[in-house]
Amino acid sequence: MARTVIPFGPQHPVLPEPLHLTLTVEDEIVKSAIPKLGYVHRGLEKLAEIRDHSQMIQIVERVCGICSTLHAMCYCQGIEELMNVEVPPRAKFLRVIWAEMHRMHSHLLWLGLFADAFGFESLFMQFWRIRERIMDLQEATSGNRVIVSVNCVGGVKRDIDAETQKWILDTMKIVEKEVLQLKSTIMDDFTVKRRTVGIGVLSKEKAYEMGAAGPTLRASGIAQDLRQTGYAAYSDLNFEPVIETDGDCYARTVCRFNEVFQAIDLIREAFTKLPDGELAVKAKGLPNGEVVSRVEQPRGEVLYYLKGNGTKFLERVRIRTPTFANIPPLLDMLPGCDLADVPVLILTIDPCISCTER
Amino acid sequence: MKSFINKSRVKSPWLIHFDCGSCNGCDIEVLACLTPVYDIERFGILNVGNPKHADILVVTGTVNHRNKKALRNVYDQMPEPKVVVAVGACGTTGGIFREAYNVVGGVDKIIPVDAYVSGCAAKPESIIDGVIIALGKLAEKGKKVDQGIFERLENTQNFIKNR
Numbered sequence: 426m427a428r429t430v431i432p433f434g435p436q437h438p439v440l441p442e443p444l445h446l447t448l449t450v451e452d453e454i455v456k457s458a459i460p461k462l463g464y465v466h467r468g469l470e471k472l473a474e475i476r477d478h479s480q481m482i483q484i485v486e487r488v489c490g491i492c493s494t495l496h497a498m499c500y501c502q503g504i505e506e507l508m509n510v511e512v513p514p515r516a517k518f519l520r521v522i523w524a525e526m527h528r529m530h531s532h533l534l535w536l537g538l539f540a541d542a543f544g545f546e547s548l549f550m551q552f553w554r555i556r557e558r559i560m561d562l563q564e565a566t567s568g569n570r571v572i573v574s575v576n577c578v579g580g581v582k583r584d585i586d587a588e589t590q591k592w593i594l595d596t597m598k599i600v601e602k603e604v605l606q607l608k609s610t611i612m613d614d615f616t617v618k619r620r621t622v623g624i625g626v627l628s629k630e631k632a633y634e635m636g637a638a639g640p641t642l643r644a645s646g647i648a649q650d651l652r653q654t655g656y657a658a659y660s661d662l663n664f665e666p667v668i669e670t671d672g673d674c675y676a677r678t679v680c681r682f683n684e685v686f687q688a689i690d691l692i693r694e695a696f697t698k699l700p701d702g703e704l705a706v707k708a709k710g711l712p713n714g715e716v717v718s719r720v721e722q723p724r725g726e727v728l729y730y731l732k733g734n735g736t737k738f739l740e741r742v743r744i745r746t747p748t749f750a751n752i753p754p755l756l757d758m759l760p761g762c763d764l765a766d767v768p769v770l771i772l773t774i775d776p777c778i779s780c781t782e783r
Numbered sequence: 784m785k786s787f788i789n790k791s792r793v794k795s796p797w798l799i800h801f802d803c804g805s806c807n808g809c810d811i812e813v814l815a816c817l818t819p820v821y822d823i824e825r826f827g828i829l830n831v832g833n834p835k836h837a838d839i840l841v842v843t844g845t846v847n848h849r850n851k852k853a854l855r856n857v858y859d860q861m862p863e864p865k866v867v868v869a870v871g872a873c874g875t876t877g878g879i880f881r882e883a884y885n886v887v888g889g890v891d892k893i894i895p896v897d898a899y900v901s902g903c904a905a906k907p908e909s910i911i912d913g914v915i916i917a918l919g920k921l922a923e924k925g926k927k928v929d930q931g932i933f934e935r936l937e938n939t940q941n942f943i944k945n946r
Binding site: 435537560572 | 814850853882885
């Protein structure tokens with residue numbers, strides 16, 4: 426059977442972002458896949474040379490629009506470590522609340538897009554309808570729907586008052602009820618199972634060896650989540666990573682679906698333990714030395730390497746994002762699958778190309 | 784016949800979304816326009832994957848040296864009449880990234896833009912507003928294109944008759 430080369434992307438209906446894959450297929454079976462990146466590369470790391478360390482917060486928030494506050498949180502934690510700033514406890518808890526809200530909106534977004542990838546459009550609409558409630562919360566608490574700009578060096582910029590807390594908790598109740606109603610559809614539906622069960626299996630050893638991150642790793646049965654390290658206020662909260670053992674597309678879907686409920690529980694617990702106190706301390710001095718800061722994003726672990734030289738400009742900012750770690754496992758999954766499953770497999774690692782290419 | 788084609792084109796325009804170096808913020812807001820809360824399908828607007836079917840090109844994000852060819856390619860594949868909506872601060876001017884080394888600038892450096900939507904990230908309401916403004920321009924452009932087609936058709940028919 427002759428081999429055919431099929432270009433996939435950069436403009437493709439299933440992908441919201443430009444990613445190019447050169448697929449070599451033999452009789453509808455994919456034999457090899459070569460990625461081509463760089464369609465969204467802007468060169469943000471270099472901007473550290475002309476923007477000072479506090480202006481860089483606005484830049485790193487725009488590395489990725491879906492997990493903006495987590496990028497800023499990771500960056501601020503790094504700068505705080507360089508400048509020896511102790512963040513007030515209330516700010517730590519508020520950071521967790523915004524981070525978990527972001528995780529919920531990101532996972533609901535992914536569940537919708539994934540349903541759309543195998544043609545289940547009504548499920549896509551249902552998930553995005555629920556997601557709008559969380560977008561409303563983000564707009565009310567931070568002033569913007571997508572780019573949630575609340576972090577600053579030394580704490581947070583905004584407070585959540587008692588009235589808003591009650592509203593958030595009421596909304597969490599509604600969201601929990603509505604997501605539970607979709608549980609039978611996403612987990613037991615015949616069409617969903619036909620498109621996901623047993624497809625793109627990533628074994629435990631392979632996932633570890635290839636350095637997968639986030640739900641892609643946890644769905645293969647490895648309980649590794651950076652929130653276990655207890656950054657921000659996670660050390661004061663009850664936290665157990667969600668794991669699945671099968672390592673196929675279905676396991677990754679279930680893993681993300683359960684993480685939505687975990688995020689709801691974390692927000693509730695954070696509100697009950699929320700201490701009083703000031704929101705931010707004033708940071709004095711200039712960043713000097715080097716530091717590695719890590720945070721768990723919806724897609725996995727993000728790593729910031731920051732190097733300061735005692736001036737207000739940082740010498741080097743290096744960002745390593747979870748999708749970059751998840752591309753090698755994806756290229757391992759693709760050979761041997763049907764051409765029709767390629768969109769499902771690409772979406773199953775929850776690719777965030779603008780994170781990867783910056 | 785002429786007015787019927789033009790009217791139905793404006794009442795049910797098909798839209799293609801191209802991500803051109805955006806941070807995803809505007810992309811998910813463009814997608815949010817399709818979902819039940821905002822629901823632009825009530826205006827007859829449908830999101831399609833093929834540029835050959837589309838009337839409106841919605842571009843999010845800055846243009847960089849790699850994807851400017853892809854953007855130009857998608858624009859050239861669309862049939863006339865067509866309009867372009869540049870979404871977000873990056874799409875209009877380059878926004879916060881304008882000084883980065885791989886950024887060319889706004890979308891209007893590569894292709895002509897008919898409507899600009901401000902905001903970082905642009906809200907779904909303002910994106911819908913921008914698309915509606917673009918639809919007005921689509922109607923004007925449509926008239927010109929249709930005139931050309933029917934004039935040419937008449938000329939050909941006359942030519943055949945007089946031969």
